[in-house]
Amino acid sequence: MSKMDPVVHFEMPADDRNRMAKFYAKVFGWKTELMGPDMGNYVVVTTTETNDGIPKNPGAINGGFYPKQKDMPAQYPSVVISVDDIRKSMREVAEAGGKVLGEPMEIPGIGQYVSFIDTEGNRVSLLQPSWRANTRPK
Numbered sequence: 001m002s003k004m005d006p007v008v009h010f011e012m013p014a015d016d017r018n019r020m021a022k023f024y025a026k027v028f029g030w031k032t033e034l035m036g037p038d039m040g041n042y043v044v045v046t047t048t049e050t051n052d053g054i055p056k057n058p059g060a061i062n063g064g065f066y067p068k069q070k071d072m073p074a075q076y077p078s079v080v081i082s083v084d085d086i087r088k089s090m091r092e093v094a095e096a097g098g099k100v101l102g103e104p105m106e107i108p109g110i111g112q113y114v115s116f117i118d119t120e121g122n123r124v125s126l127l128q129p130s131w132r133a134n135t136r137p138k
Contacts, residue, residue: 005089008127009080010063017043020065032065039108041067078115078123086112086128093118093126104128 014020021032021043031046048060055061068075083089090100097119104112104126111129118124 005081005083007061007079008082008129009061009125010077011080011125012063012065012077013068013075014043014065015068017041017065017067021045076123078125080113080125080127083126083128086114086126089126089128090114090116 012020017034021034024030024045025032028047033044033046035042035044043065045063045065047062049056050062086104090104093100093116099117101115101117101123104114107113107127109130111127113125113127115123115125
């Protein structure tokens with residue numbers, strides 16, 4: 001069997017990050033960390049126990065909320081797929097009929113990140129993690 005790239009994170013847009021954080025904490029017990037402007041006012045969401053940021057329970061993932069912006073396309077809940085080579089994966093997305101949305105951005109301490117639209121109009125993201133480069137299963 002060939003290697004599969006796993007879903008490692010989810011993202012959802014928010015009009016009011018404080019309201020959204022309180023909702024998910026109250027309903028589901030999720031822990032939230034509101035990041036500052038240097039991290040795009042992102043809200044990191046912990047949905048499962050972790051060891052050094054890696055979920056303890058196989059198949060469980062954590063996520064985050066990003067601020068809704070009028071000038072950004074496809075602001076819907078989406079998943080983030082971990083890849084070994086973001087540039088290679090971007091080429092493969094385009095060759096398979098998807099549309100890459102811009103160039104990868106560096107998320108400090110996390111890795112390279114870029115979103116794309118798949119052939120069905122879904123926004124999905126790629127992450128080439130820097131912190132898991134030597135721990136990812138082959």
